[in-house]
Amino acid sequence: MPARSRAIKALVLGFYLSAPHLSSIGSAVQDVISRGKTRCLVFQISPPLVDNNTAQQLAELGQQFMSFSRAYQVAFRWLTRLHLRSFAFGDITDLITACDKLKHLNMRSCRLVDRRSALKIGAPYSGLQELEFTHFGCKRIELISVPKLRTMLCHSWRSKNPPVRFGYVPELCKVSLTREAKVWQAPFLLSECLSRSATNLSKLHLNFCHQMIWINPEHPKQLTAIFRNLADVSLSGIFPECDLSWTLFILEAAPALQKFTLSRAQLCAKTAVDSAEKTNLVWEPSKDFKHLNLKKLAFQGFEEEDKVTSYIRLVMERAVGLKRIVLLGELPCQDCNDCKRKCMLGELPSKDCNDCKRKCTVDKARRHRVKVQLAHGSCSSVEIIICTLKCHH
Template sequence: MVSTRWQHLPHQLSHLHLDVGHFPGATPLKTMDAFMGAMRRLLSTCSPAADCNSSRAIKTLSLSFYMSSTHLCSIGRAVEDVVTHNATERLEFNISLSSGNKTRFGKQFMSFSRSCRVTFRCLTSRDGNGASKPALTLENLAFGHSDVTNLINACDRLDHLTLSCCRLVKHSAVKIDTPCSGIKELKFIYFMCTWIELISVRKLRQVRCVCWPFENPPVRLGYVPELRDVSLFNKAMAWQAPFKLSECLSRSAKNLSRLILNFGHQMIWIQPEHPKHLTTIFRNLTDVYLNCIFPECDLNWTMFIVQAAPALLNFTLYRNQHPCVKTSEHSAQKTNMLPEPSKDWKHLNLKLLVMAGFEEEDKVTNYLRLFMERAVGLKRIELRGKHPCDKCNATDLELESTRSLVDKASRYRIKERLTHESSLSVKITIC
């Protein structure tokens, strides 16, 4: 009797999350059959015990399911009915893929997106603040030459696209030309191709490339007038020669404000160049982060970025290498770049310099002397220690604590040397 009275309750829920992992089945196909049965029942207008005249709005619909050609179209049609007749605020797909046949799954997915356009236009996810945004993350897929462009155009409300461990069926360049799309963020993680070319992506605000296995430069930016944020992370391999940032970035990105380069404690994979080649691109750059610089690296080469960015306010250098960091046998050789900084230039706007994880006292002291000489508007220098690392399980905690105290004492000595030698009104903080 109790179960009969409650039979209508699932049909009144406004937030639904169905996960294929919660359904029994001897095979993935049988499991998907069970998943589909539950989905049809829960997405139906009403149950036999419910009042069919009552209104129901599904605000949130999250579906986690297997990539199954037998069920994809049925899922798309069912979801399309929901988003067409409801004020759905959040629609999320989490599709589990096998790493075996990327090409077959890629074709299935593209067919799915073409046949369910209304559904894909409504895909959303949650950002870090809990707000909904149209987002899609794909892993382990092989795409045809124009598939990525076609996908972005088909999902015309898409805000954020992440492609992880994907590749092209034929090894060539990924060329994305979507001048009318609203895509704002593109993230490529270990994407196998020759290079990534963004021909025209008018609304793009953020691009991230992580661990590219191909030659440099990893991305070539065309017409991206709204671009604000560029982030590149890679542990350089032996076949990846350093490249010039002017070959990668675009002069159309007049609003670029943040640049993050992470070298993974390996070779510095950008090549210093005359600041005049970057000034147009960097004229509104305010924040620069150069992360995971290898310990032996001379730091004076970084000054060409400061000189090319007249509006720069904050400049951060991180070393932060831990014992758990291993070097691949295919890594590029670490070489020291010793360019002569241009003479007689001054930076008027830079206010904050942060250095973290650097231990060589003389190297840090000499670099800070040069920096204070050039950045005449500098207000504060922060000298920070290493961030703790959860992966260093084998590290002796007592030894690590002692080392931390030694490093902090070293930072205090650097501060004393600079304070006694300099008459500049720069506040030096030990963190």
């Protein structure tokens, strides 16, 4: 068989960091990429024991991984995507620098050896396009210089706020932050987190996980330079008792915004013992503020219909170019999902199944009532659509 027919263009490997096998994996990968045809090389690496590792064990695993990367530099130089789980590092700058072709880095349940230190990423020549950190343990993530970065996802950070400080990131397009705020995490200003160099930022997603709102409203002038190209904003997991008018500070700071999505929490959402106290936010938008470019407002969660209707009318008054309002069906919580799964498997009695159906019927009725209230006495030509779970996207 000709050598060219054996060339592998895409190679995805998931493996445990087990010493007896690393040399064979490293050698095999380097043999494959030596043919020069591989365009996509992905490593998904976990320690043999993921749960209940001590800090010392995590540090030893991190050292073992770094030794592996140095021993097979050719393989890591061709790496395009790297997923790491449950390692502790002193620093990752050398790793990023050594991976010439790395575009996506995903770190889950990882940490710095010294969690009181900041993770500083200064990689001016790196081709990194996407960073994702979930349950990462450090003082803060500081992106000093990552010029090719387009997407930053930071979920369930273990540090105080803000979790990230953006430096030189001129190509940044999407930022997603997700966290259930804890008692030691005070709200912060987005202007303290985002960078004025991120002039291409077009999509922002903030998920508050049904708990305290962990950002503070601020004067739009502090954010306009950063938000001038922001086109799509999604705020999810807003607890039901929270007033919604504060969200307009984002609308006022983002003149190019075209799609605005708000999702309120389910009433059955549980609160952890160490969650931060939920407090209401107060914000008064500028009296003469009008938004010219917002085309679509999507809203999810209808427990308090009057509050929802008042908020949507407030947006309609300000967003003079609004074309469409989409009323989304409520997303089920974990308990409801479990109920649905058991119902499909025939593991639930008919009464429980009927309870689920009744929830869906009540939710749909609420959306209909909101639609009627919005249309009553209004001369607006805005299209109001009631959407089911199937058409959320």
